[in-house]
Amino acid sequence: MAVQDLRAARNFSLRLAWAFGLVACIVIAFAVGHWRGRTENEMVHASDTLASAELVRETLSMFPNGIRAIVEDEHGLNLVLSDSDDVPVSTPIYVHICDGRQCSSFVTFSGQEIQIDGQKMTILSDASGGIILEGNKFVWSSTSRIDASSNLKIEAKPL
Secondary structure, eight states, rough: OOOHHHHHHHHHHHHHHHHHHHHHHHHHHHHHHHHHHHHHHHHHHSSOOGHHHHHHHHHHHHHTTTTEEEEEEEEEEEEOSSSSSSSOOOOEEEEEOSSSSSOOOOOOOOOOOEEETTTEEEEEOTTSSSSSEEETEEEOOOSSOOOOOOTTTEEEEEE
């Protein structure tokens, strides 16, 4: 009977060890996946020049009230200047758009229009810090699930 109790205890210990091992593998896989996703997002924005608030602030100070947008796309970094110094002083808005093939980033202000993928978009910000992109047949909001064009991946935030 002592041998049978010993076998039962060993089987229980073996099952417990396998259960702990399985749980440990699941936790490690989750942690690695979470870490990998976070570093991929950081790498995308590390290569994006416009994600630097300091660079944007310095560029805006060179042309006070004269920059409608700073655009970074496949053609490089471009300034969209106003004909006169009529751009209102407000919080700059950073927008990153990917369509699967290419990505573009820009910094602009609420109420400004920007040309993306051959389409004019108006950039708006609301009182709660939400951002809305609106164009012909296109609406996107950072605060709610409004998206008329699901093939675009968009990130927007105030700088």
